[in-house]
Amino acid sequence: MAPAAPPDESVDRRARRRQRTRNDIARIAVRLTAERGYDHVTVDDIAEAADIAPRTFFRSFPSKDDGFFLDHDERMVFLRQALADRPTGEPIRASVRAAVLALAEHVDDDQEAFRAKSLLIRQVPSLRARSADRTGEWQRVLAEGVAQRLGTDAERDLRAQVIAASTVAALQAAVQVWLSTGGEATVHDVVAEALDLITEA
Amino acid sequence: MAPAAPPDESVDRRARRRQRTRNDIARIAVRLTAERGYDHVTVDDIAEAADIAPRTFFRSFPSKDDGFFLDHDERMVFLRQALADRPTGEPIRASVRAAVLALAEHVDDDQEAFRAKSLLIRQVPSLRARSADRTGEWQRVLAEGVAQRLGTDAERDLRAQVIAASTVAALQAAVQVWLSTGGEATVHDVVAEALDLITEA
DNA sequence: GTCGGAATGGCAGTCACTGCCAGTTAATCT
């Protein structure tokens, strides 16, 4: 038998609790790594600092690295939605641009945390690789959105793929430059400039 | 005292021998993985099939994954050189385009092997992530070449980074589409088309 | 209060990878 639908509140409560734990663990993992360096922090260390059993860590995150990409999934959802929300009449590049800029703005909320985490990721090979892979997922999201607009099959539409890929690449490049320069500009502005540079000769 | 310079021949011999071993191991690793799937092949399996001790495997490759990226370093050197070889008067985008196309042509030699390996990499998360990271190195090479031409500092020059990033992204996208479609076109042609699409509205 | 499912913990095992030392090979010198 299907169990009686539980009152919303309790479900939310469980989910929220779970989410809070994840946040805590992630925060601790990042802090410890910043302090001691990635390979001087074991999962056991993180677990102990978070006051959980090591086994439990892997119930919250599939791997040690995943604590560093806590908000990735939400951002993917956000990006997909932001793109879908653009008016259908708008030129496709403009829509993509707007969606990505919305995402970038999202980041400016906690620039310092973002900068710290990004620098860490850039330094550690396994995190860097993971990050690059996840960037590929953003690209997939964009490509699908674009293909949907164009009425094509994303995987086979070179145009959609190139638009998505070059956009994400520009975003990525903008963040890297932002990290390397003092950071007097906001992420949003640098990204905007980078997006303009794609199509410029 | 510095040892007397050894006759070239012997040095080359050692290097060649070493290179041959590496090739052998890599080939075996790819074959086994294609047959059984990535996580049903241990390093011990590969070592045994290659008739070496497991410990020796890690003398040839820093990690299990690295066998799949055997020729990466050569390609980076090739790309750097190809870009440096372009005439200084040429527009920068044209130079980058020519260099990347030269690289793509390089691949058409053994399309089938390239396709098989690429499909494998695309399937396996850790290989995919590693691949994405190495793609980032190509981007760095291109960005440095571009910055040198422009007389700027690569890390801080947004324009150089965006040109490099969007180019590599297009290359990447082209390969993915090539993999997804039947492959009636050559890699070179698809890449050329992708590069054109970057700057197109 | 108690029932049932979800979350947690602990344990043992696999596998990637590393440092260390010993044995082997192979190039160089006399």
Place this chain on the structure above:
DNA sequence: AGATTAACTGGCAGTGACTGCCATTCCGAC
């Protein structure tokens, strides 16, 4: 040829990420 020396290889023990399994605990629902 035989001694010397450096590179290559192998084995061993240890660490750390991750997994499957089972016992325990927690907590909302009745």
